[in-house]
Amino acid sequence: MSPAISETISTKIWDEKAEPDNPFAAASCHCSGFDVYGDLLNNASYIDYLYLLFKLDPPNQNQSKILEALAIALANLGPRDHAVRAAMNAGVGGSTHASALIAALSVGAGNLGGAREVFYGIEYWQTCGREMDKWHNLIASPPKQARLDVWLPMEHTPGFDPNGVTCPTPVIQTLECLADIDTADHLKWLRDNRTTLESKVGYPLAFSGLAAAAFYQLDFQPEQAEMLFMLLRLPGAAVHALEQEKLGWRKYPFFTKGFKVTE
Amino acid sequence: MPHHSKLEKYEDNWQTSMGGLLPDGNVLLRGENIFTDLSEDRWMEFLLFAVTGRKDAGLARLIEAIWIICTSYPDPRIWNNRVAALAGTTRSTGVLATAGALAVTEAMIYGARAILGASDFLYRLENRLNENVCLDEIVLGELKQFRNVFGFGRPVLAEDERVKPMMEFAQSRGYGQGKYIKLVFEVDEFFKQSRYKYRVNIAAVTGGLLADEGVKPREFYDMTTLAFTGGYMPCYADAVNKPEGALFPMRTDHIQFNGAAKQRKWNEIFGMG
Numbered sequence: 293m294s295p296a297i298s299e300t301i302s303t304k305i306w307d308e309k310a311e312p313d314n315p316f317a318a319a320s321c322h323c324s325g326f327d328v329y330g331d332l333l334n335n336a337s338y339i340d341y342l343y344l345l346f347k348l349d350p351p352n353q354n355q356s357k358i359l360e361a362l363a364i365a366l367a368n369l370g371p372r373d374h375a376v377r378a379a380m381n382a383g384v385g386g387s388t389h390a391s392a393l394i395a396a397l398s399v400g401a402g403n404l405g406g407a408r409e410v411f412y413g414i415e416y417w418q419t420c421g422r423e424m425d426k427w428h429n430l431i432a433s434p435p436k437q438a439r440l441d442v443w444l445p446m447e448h449t450p451g452f453d454p455n456g457v458t459c460p461t462p463v464i465q466t467l468e469c470l471a472d473i474d475t476a477d478h479l480k481w482l483r484d485n486r487t488t489l490e491s492k493v494g495y496p497l498a499f500s501g502l503a504a505a506a507f508y509q510l511d512f513q514p515e516q517a518e519m520l521f522m523l524l525r526l527p528g529a530a531v532h533a534l535e536q537e538k539l540g541w542r543k544y545p546f547f548t549k550g551f552k553v554t555e
Numbered sequence: 556m557p558h559h560s561k562l563e564k565y566e567d568n569w570q571t572s573m574g575g576l577l578p579d580g581n582v583l584l585r586g587e588n589i590f591t592d593l594s595e596d597r598w599m600e601f602l603l604f605a606v607t608g609r610k611d612a613g614l615a616r617l618i619e620a621i622w623i624i625c626t627s628y629p630d631p632r633i634w635n636n637r638v639a640a641l642a643g644t645t646r647s648t649g650v651l652a653t654a655g656a657l658a659v660t661e662a663m664i665y666g667a668r669a670i671l672g673a674s675d676f677l678y679r680l681e682n683r684l685n686e687n688v689c690l691d692e693i694v695l696g697e698l699k700q701f702r703n704v705f706g707f708g709r710p711v712l713a714e715d716e717r718v719k720p721m722m723e724f725a726q727s728r729g730y731g732q733g734k735y736i737k738l739v740f741e742v743d744e745f746f747k748q749s750r751y752k753y754r755v756n757i758a759a760v761t762g763g764l765l766a767d768e769g770v771k772p773r774e775f776y777d778m779t780t781l782a783f784t785g786g787y788m789p790c791y792a793d794a795v796n797k798p799e800g801a802l803f804p805m806r807t808d809h810i811q812f813n814g815a816a817k818q819r820k821w822n823e824i825f826g827m828g
Contacts, residue, residue: 304814
């Protein structure tokens with residue numbers, strides 16, 4: 293007997309119909325009107341489905357290309373990336389595999405090269421768009437927190453690497469690739485104005501800034517971009533953690549000589 | 556001439572006065588030996604020293620009471636606890652249950668963000684009062700700017716049942732008479748007399764009690780990081796001891812779809828249907 297259900301989950305994303313013999317199992321699942329297992333499974337690409345989940349409408353061809361290229365660029369930022377390093381620390385110690393991803397998310401969420409930086413990066417785009425004067429003003433007078441937050445204040449211009457020297461080649465290669473996609477006007481503008489922005493900021497564009505531009509191009513809200521930036525970087529964290537798990541802690545830096553306690 | 560990153564000077568070079576394992580086998584924390592100087596400490600005294608550098612057994616006991624009275628209901632309906640309970644019902648590990656619940660505790664409507672926010676509000680309130688701005692104006696300005704006042708208002712229940720036992724404990728130990736805790740109840744009185752339904756919650760009370768002991772907002776936040784863990788584990792254990800998947804199971808009717816009503820076909824969208 294079905295109890296009266298007074299508390300429900302409201303969603304615009306997902307609808308289900310139950311199996312005739314089990315109200316706790318879905319016979320069909322629809323994502324924003326599309327039959328996931330009867331239609332999308334056979335016809336949509338993973339990237340398109342990802343876009344649909346966030347935006348509730350399918351991407352057009354150019355949007356799909358942008359997200360696809362961004363997903364490849366971000367999938368693995370390599371074993372020096374802070375988030376990937378976090379995951380490898382789980383690997384070498386024999387921690388649970390979930391902990392490797394949790395570690396990568398915790399570290400990769402932050403203000404330096406992390407998802408929070410992308411969040412702020414989108415806000416910069418929302419404020420400035422493609423108007424260089426506005427960028428100059430915002431870079432010169434960045435917003436200040438009106439009250440304390442669990443997020444520490446930004447210590448650098450979001451989207452740029454305060455420890456960088458010149459813009460790294462992979463960032464430029466990715467920007468070139470994205471800017472070549474038709475209708476990617478914001479990305480074309482960033483390509484054409486990158487060095488001007490960098491000279492104003494004082495340090496080079498980073499992957500976080502490039503990702504913010506791409507997500508803004510796709511009309512993602514800051515919080516959507518923040519989530520997706522974390523999600524898209526998890527593959528690298530996973531595989532490097534697994535690799536280091538096999539190799540063990542003896543083959544992983546402990547910084548034996550680099551640590552000094554001063555009294 | 557190539558430029559070089561400012562990171563070079565930190566390469567394989569981390570110097571710290573916070574402490575660590577020494578080559579002679581001793582371990583220091585803020586200059587004190589964990590094996591000899593700190594081994595008799597209560598855990599909360601140790602944590603207070605680690606976070607703030609302060610040694611204050613009375614304050615540590617007050618904070619311990621905050622943890623017990625205010626943060627660790629074994630109730631799986633509370634959102635962070637529910638994460639732990641869900642981990643139990645899916646037979647995940649206890650540490651993963653705790654890690655997930657802990658991260659979720661950094662929430663706006665309760666937990667770490669509310670605690671940090673309430674403490675920050677009280678310090679800002681005090682500063683503004685010292686500038687001769689009146690309390691009503693400050694509180695209303697806070698509401699106008701942020702649409703909430705951390706430390707006031709509570710989800711689910713109107714009044715916070717923890718305020719009375721917490722204040723009773725604090726007063727039994729000689730706390731609870733300072734300017735910040737008095738401000739907390741002055742703001743509560745303002746809300747009581749206003750059209751707003753906010754009432755004081757435990758974040759403001761604990762923030763006020765600790766502000767009176769000189770604990771700054773970020774120190775309070777850091778000290779609170781693990782405070783809610785006492786609620787996670789009973790919820791996890793309870794769920795582990797019940798059948799798999801038994802925690803508030805949901806039939807498909809629990810999903811209230813209110814999105815695009817029309818069903819669509821992917822290939823029709825892309826002109827291939």
